[in-house]
Amino acid sequence: MSTSPVKVAVTGAAGQIGYSLLFRIASGSLFGPDTPVELRLLEITPALKALEGVVMELDDCAFPTLAGVEIGDNAEKVFDGVNHALLVGARPRGPGMERGDLLEANGGIFAPQGKALNSVAADDIRVTVTGNPANTNALIAMSNAPDIPQERFSALTRLDHNRAISQLAAKTGAAVTDITHMTIWGNHSATQYPDLFHAEVGGRNAAELINDEAWLADTYIPTVAKRGAAIIDARGASSAASAASATVDHARDWALGTAPGDWVSMSVRSDGSYGVPEGLISSFPVTTSNGDWQIVQGLEINDFSRARIDASVKELEEERDAVRGLGLLG
Numbered sequence: 359m360s361t362s363p364v365k366v367a368v369t370g371a372a373g374q375i376g377y378s379l380l381f382r383i384a385s386g387s388l389f390g391p392d393t394p395v396e397l398r399l400l401e402i403t404p405a406l407k408a409l410e411g412v413v414m415e416l417d418d419c420a421f422p423t424l425a426g427v428e429i430g431d432n433a434e435k436v437f438d439g440v441n442h443a444l445l446v447g448a449r450p451r452g453p454g455m456e457r458g459d460l461l462e463a464n465g466g467i468f469a470p471q472g473k474a475l476n477s478v479a480a481d482d483i484r485v486t487v488t489g490n491p492a493n494t495n496a497l498i499a500m501s502n503a504p505d506i507p508q509e510r511f512s513a514l515t516r517l518d519h520n521r522a523i524s525q526l527a528a529k530t531g532a533a534v535t536d537i538t539h540m541t542i543w544g545n546h547s548a549t550q551y552p553d554l555f556h557a558e559v560g561g562r563n564a565a566e567l568i569n570d571e572a573w574l575a576d577t578y579i580p581t582v583a584k585r586g587a588a589i590i591d592a593r594g595a596s597s598a599a600s601a602a603s604a605t606v607d608h609a610r611d612w613a614l615g616t617a618p619g620d621w622v623s624m625s626v627r628s629d630g631s632y633g634v635p636e637g638l639i640s641s642f643p644v645t646t647s648n649g650d651w652q653i654v655q656g657l658e659i660n661d662f663s664r665a666r667i668d669a670s671v672k673e674l675e676e677e678r679d680a681v682r683g684l685g686l687l688g
């Protein structure tokens with residue numbers, strides 16, 4: 359095992375997602391069995407006692423890859439020297455709410471956290487925002503961290519990507535491992551667009567294989583896009599273990615690279631690709647290598663896809679304008 363641990367910050371560590379995520383990271387799911395990790399856990403003051411209990415459980419697992427845990431309620435202390443920051447801490451929505459309804463409640467968390475990362479994180483910091491509304495929270499954090507390269511900020515659309523794979527596998531009877539080239543475009547919201555025109559099932563184009571645009575429009579897309587609400591309805595609480603698992607998938611693939619010949623969905627800063635206005639944090643098909651991501655270029659976007667990508671991007675612009683109005687953009 360290498361000797362210098364990777365320092366991973368997790369915010370909202372005493373919450374539902376944290377309770378699953380911390381154990382996955384500590385057990386080596388993020389960087390593998392040969393890389394020790396040090397956890398830096400941020401919570402609000404009233405949640406620190408509960409967090410102490412979670413740390414007792416982490417201790418009790420005796421994970422070989424867990425090199426240390428520090429907890430606190432001061433972002434500048436907790437983020438000091440961190441290499442990865444997983445910004446999960448934020449209020450979840452309840453029944454009948456859209457994620458965008460959380461902007462006012464949660465947006466204020468991400469400006470100070472962006473500033474703190476800017477001041478004290480390691481030079482190679484990579485930031486993943488899971489807390490909702492994830493894309494716009496990532497935009498807030500990024501805009502408050504002027505010294506960190508903008509490509510180091512991302513938001514989680516991997517849960518949507520995984521849901522899209524799972525639903526396509528169920529429809530076609532294929533194994534999830536047979537499904538490649540899945541893309542979620544746009545916002546992590548009900549307007550997101552899971553794209554089957556480039557996805558493949560066992561090497562065959564998924565849209566051609568299914569050949570049923572009505573199913574695509576009326577069943578598949580809404581099922582994927584509204585899956586979070588369906589889980590809230592069934593569980594009485596928003597998805598937590600699957601969100602933790604997707605956060606691990608996202609951060610692992612970013613750090614260690616995507617599978618050769620395939621891509622994943624990540625929300626990253628647009629460079630204007632596919633007509634998405636530059637500077638928005640929007641979901642794209644990306645490949646990663648050596649800790650960097652590249653937006654996959656040259657995909658043909660048909661009218662069906664164009665209308666849906668545009669609708670989701672319009673919502674991202676509205677969210678950006680709303681947080682600008684709240685004074686949250688640095």
Ligand SMILES: NC(=O)C1=CN([C@@H]2O[C@H](COP(=O)(O)OP(=O)(O)OC[C@H]3O[C@@H](n4cnc5c(N)ncnc54)[C@H](O)[C@@H]3O)[C@@H](O)[C@H]2O)C=CC1
Pocket residue numbers: 369370371372373374375376400401402405446447448449450451467487488489490491492514515517518546596597598601
């Ligand atoms: N992007 C995605 O795919 C998904 C995002 N989410 C979002 O993740 C967020 C967390 O969800 P849960 O863990 O279920 O919620 P939770 O309510 O169980 O936990 C949130 C934790 O964040 C903490 N927190 C609040 N403000 C904080 C701050 N300023 N600094 C540090 N910690 C702070 C709270 O004390 C709480 O312990 C929610 O916004 C939820 O909507 C959830 C599922 C999927």
Ligand SMILES: O=C([O-])CC(=O)C(=O)O
Pocket residue numbers: 450451457490517585586587589590596597601
């Ligand atoms: O739906 C929610 O509010 C939680 C979430 O982001 C998801 O499950 O995708």
